[in-house]
Amino acid sequence: MKKLIALLAVVCVFEASFAQxxxxxxxxxxxxxxxxxxxxxxxxxxxxxxxxxxxxxxxxxxxxxxxxxxxxxxxxxxxxxxxxxxxxxxILPPAEGMLTLGDERFEQGNAMLITNGGPVEIKTTAVFAKHAWIDEQAGVNDFEGLDVRGKVVFALPGNRESKNPYQAFQESAQKRKWAMEHGAIGLVELYRLRVPWQFFQNYLSKERLEMLAEEYQEADQNFFSAWIREDSAQAVGRIEKGETVQVSIHSTGLVLHExxxxxxxxxxxxxxxxxxxxxxxxxxxxxxxxxxxxxxxxxxxxxxxxxxxxxxxxxxxxxxxxxxxxxxxxxxxxxxxxxxxxxxxxxxxxxxxxxxxxxxxxxxxxxxxxxxxxxxxxxxxxxxxxxxxxxxxxxxxxxxxxxxxxxxxxxxxxxxxxxxxxxxxxxxxxxxxxxxxxxxxxxxxxxxxxxxxxxxxxxxxxxxxxxxxxxxxxxxxxxxxxxxxxxxxxxxxxxxxxxx
Ligand SMILES: [Zn+2]
Incomplete structure (x- = not known):
């Protein structure tokens, strides 16, 4: 009996602490x-x-x-x-696209992923612009001293601070804007990131959804941009050294529905x-x-x-x-x-x-x-x-x-x-x-x-x-x-x- 009472008391205490x-x-x-x-x-x-x-x-x-x-x-x-x-x-990726830089070829869906732009036929010279980044406070302007007018800008991914793939992808839109403002007709980013190309390929080679930018304009919509994966850094190496290299681009363009x-x-x-x-x-x-x-x-x-x-x-x-x-x-x-x-x-x-x-x-x-x-x-x-x-x-x-x-x-x-x-x-x-x-x-x-x-x-x-x-x-x-x-x-x- 005593034991039971003691036990009941314990149960009551236990319940009391839960009956909060x-x-x-x-x-x-x-x-x-x-x-x-x-x-x-x-x-x-x-x-x-x-x-x-x-x-x-x-x-x-x-x-x-x-x-x-x-x-x-x-x-x-x-x-x-x-x-x-x-x-x-x-957004639907272009059905067809090809970029030729010097004698290297990049095909849409394989070594190239077109991220922006309507149908285009471009033949011009390529310009290398480091990260194509501007940060006035840090005194950085990768476009300074470059004449990119009517040309296609080739750039490293992200800015010099970050090589985070997500961020690099996010920063593309801003770089595109700067390249456009400086008179370029295209932006090509080099896929020198640590995550497998396949991740970008999976995402960018099928239908995807993006937020429609508020400042969304026809000009933005038609500006060509892409990522390329290089087999060798040869052609890009030449433009990096300032040599004149021809670039030609053909794309059937992205298709966009609101x-x-x-x-x-x-x-x-x-x-x-x-x-x-x-x-x-x-x-x-x-x-x-x-x-x-x-x-x-x-x-x-x-x-x-x-x-x-x-x-x-x-x-x-x-x-x-x-x-x-x-x-x-x-x-x-x-x-x-x-x-x-x-x-x-x-x-x-x-x-x-x-x-x-x-x-x-x-x-x-x-x-x-x-x-x-x-x-x-x-x-x-x-x-x-x-x-x-x-x-x-x-x-x-x-x-x-x-x-x-x-x-x-x-x-x-x-x-x-x-x-x-x-x-x-x-x-x-x-x-x-x-x-x-x-x-x-x-x-x-x-x-x-x-x-x-x-x-x-x-x-x-x-x-x-x-x-x-x-x-x-x-x-x-x-x-x-x-x-x-x-x-x-x-x-x-x-x-x-x-x-x-
Ligand atoms: Zn979830």
Whole structure:
């Protein structure tokens, strides 16, 4: 008897420590049934893989916005809907193209990838312009003393500081502009980067989506630019030395269609008089990769739809769970809910938001993104960017309330931090991490589903979906309620990044 009483006392103490107010929070009242039906819809065949700009993707956006409305989420300032419209260009590479420099030939799709320009026939001289870079503050002007008028500029990738392939690719548009302003008629960049040419080839030799630049002009559209992969540095070596070398270019030109898509954004005002001026940005991409050959992976006639239940149906449902819970019981800080488009096309929706924020980035103190390749251990949630911000305590507290362990930056060599939407905000200086369903390594179980037609809603463990959503929303709440302002760990590479 005594023993039993002692045991009961222990049980009571144990329960008391768990019967903290947390258990009464709306995120712990979420119903598996509701989350399941949401994911079954988001990842249904009807939505056809939610490719950016597709009808199925628009249906997903509509579904998210209707849920925001039903939960009582506020619309972003001055907007009459939850949609942030984004103009995209769907671009098809030229059917045919050839560049001849001296006696070296580069064929479109093989050793040359044309990135810009309509149909052209060019015969002129080639000019070497180092990186074709200008940085007045650093006293750099690679065009200085060069006459590039009517000529084709050949340049090294990136600027002299960086050889990061992603950045080099991004910087192309700016270089194109400078080359054009100096009177050149084409820009050819040399693929002297450390990543395999095949990555660029895969991306640039099929249909792709880009953000339609606001300052988009016919002149930009018609300016020829390309990457080439040299077998030898011979021909380029000659122009580097200042020799006159002829270049001829033939291209049938890129084909461009305008396409619309949207981010879906809502606001939950915070409850604390002071802290509500600070916003926590919760993000999850809702697009995926489409159907059949669009998906880039194996498919069959019976199953050709890339349903994206894990990637990122789960994150999308978690974001809606946050909308529901926070609308009922808001945290101290305000919350921006952002369902992003275009992630699979290169984090385009989040990049657009970061360039056109609906709440000033200066007030956006943290981004908790949720996206992942899938899960292989249901005892975990995973954090990408562990230790990079001061929110580890809150993440661990939320996980332990759910008896979950935290997998801290599994697979660091995959550089996952820079492969989802959190990177768009990190680049603007907003402290950011990604919370993913539990995986401890990228193993067979992950690759069985990751970007495969097998990523179906029928294959999801819905008890785990509930736990995962609980952990995402509760983590977000603890961070939004945290006394200390979220911040980068001192010395982080994005600590000095700025909003403008
Ligand atoms: Zn994803």
């Amino acid at each position: 107010p947390a258990a009464n929070l709306p995120e712990f009242q979420l119903q598996k049934q509701e989350l399941q039906s949401q994911l079954m819809y988001i990842a249904s065949d009807e939505l056809a893989g939610r490719r950016t700009g597709s009808e199925g993707e628009a249906m997903a956006a509509d579904f998210i916005s209707k849920n925001f409305e039903a939960y009582g989420v506020a619309k972003p300032n001055g907007q009459d809907s939850y949609f942030q419209k984004i103009p995209f260009a769907r 396409v619309q898509s949207v981010n879906v954004a809502g606001i939950i005002p915070g409850t604390d008089e002071k802290l509500k001026e600070e916003y926590i940005l919760l993000s999850a991409h809702f697009d995926h990769i489409g159907v059949g050959k669009q998906g880039g992976g194996a498919y069959t006639e019976q199953d050709s739809i890339f349903n994206g239940a894990r990637d990122n149906g789960m994150g999308t449902v978690a974001l809606m769970a946050a909308a529901k819970a926070f609308a009922v019981h808001p945290p101290k800080r305000s919350v921006i809910l952002l369902a992003c488009t275009g992630e699979e096309m290169g984090m385009l929706g989040s990049a657009y938001y970061a360039a056109h924020p609906l709440v000033p980035l200066a007030k956006t103190v943290f981004n908790l993104n949720t996206d992942g390749a899938g899960y292989n251990d249901k005892e975990y949630i995973s954090i990408i960017g562990w230790g990079r911000t001061n929110t580890g305590g809150e993440i661990e507290q939320a996980a332990s309330a759910l008896n979950l362990k935290v997998a801290k930056d599994p697979e660091p060599q995959q550089n996952l931090f820079e492969r989802s939407d959190n990177i768009s905000f990190a680049r603007k200086g907003v402290p950011a991490i990604d919370l993913s369903p539990g995986f401890t390594e990228m193993d067979e179980e992950i690759f069985k589903y990751y970007h495969q037609v097998a990523d179906n809603p029928e294959s999801i463990d819905y008890d785990y979906l509930l736990t995962f959503c609980n952990s995402f929303v509760y983590s977000a709440r603890l961070i939004a309620d945290k006394a200390e302002k979220p911040a980068w760990t001192p010395g982080d590479k994005f600590e000095k990044a700025t909003h403008d």
